[in-house]
Amino acid sequence: MHIHIQQTTDVDWLDLKTIRLFSLAESPDAFGLTHEVAFAYTDAQWQDRAGNRTPPMYFVARDEGNPVGLIGGVKANTGFNLIAMWVAPSHRGLGIGSVLVEKVLAAAVPRGESEVCLFVSPLNKAACALYERMGFCFTPHFEALESDPKIMLQRMLARFDTCLPADFILTS
Numbered sequence: 001m002h003i004h005i006q007q008t009t010d011v012d013w014l015d016l017k018t019i020r021l022f023s024l025a026e027s028p029d030a031f032g033l034t035h036e037v038a039f040a041y042t043d044a045q046w047q048d049r050a051g052n053r054t055p056p057m058y059f060v061a062r063d064e065g066n067p068v069g070l071i072g073g074v075k076a077n078t079g080f081n082l083i084a085m086w087v088a089p090s091h092r093g094l095g096i097g098s099v100l101v102e103k104v105l106a107a108a109v110p111r112g113e114s115e116v117c118l119f120v121s122p123l124n125k126a127a128c129a130l131y132e133r134m135g136f137c138f139t140p141h142f143e144a145l146e147s148d149p150k151i152m153l154q155r156m157l158a159r160f161d162t163c164l165p166a167d168f169i170l171t172s
C-alpha cells in the first residue's frame with residue numbers, strides 16, 4: 001500500500017468526482033450534500049472544483065493511484081470550515097484521516113485563519129475521536145444536517161493558539 005495525498009488540480013477532476021460521489025453514496029447521513037445533487041454537477045463544474053476555481057479546495061488520498069479518501073476546506077461566514085471528510089471503508093484505521101485533516105489545517109494557516117471548524121454527528125464516535133485527537137474541541141452549537149434535518153450535528157473547533165495538541169506540526 002502506498003498512500004499519496006495532494007490538493008486537487010485540473011487533471012484530478014475525474015478522481016474528485018469519483019471519490020466524492022462514492023463517499024456520498026456510501027455515507028449519505030454524513031454530509032449536507034446529497035448524491036443526487038452532486039451527480040447532477042457537470043464535468044465543467046467538477047473541473048472547476050478540482051482546479052480550485054470555485055470553493056471548496058479539496059485534497060484526495062490515493063492508494064497506488066486510486067482515490068480512497070477526500071477532504072475539503074472552505075472559507076465561510078463563520079470562518080474556515082473543514083468539510084467532506086471521508087475515507088473508503090477498505091482504508092479506514094490506517095491514519096489516512098489524520099493526514100487529510102492535517103492538510104486542511106495546514107492550508108488554513110497561510111490564509112490567515114486562526115481556527116477551523118467542522119460539524120459532525122456526536123453519534124459518529126470514530127469521526128469525533130479523530131477530530132478530538134487532531135485538536136478539535138466540541139462547542140455548544142448544534143444544527144440540523146441539511147440533507148436530513150432529523151440528524152443533529154455538533155460544531156467542533158480547532159484554534160491554532162489553544163486547541164491543537166502541543167506536538168501538532170503543520171505540514172504542507
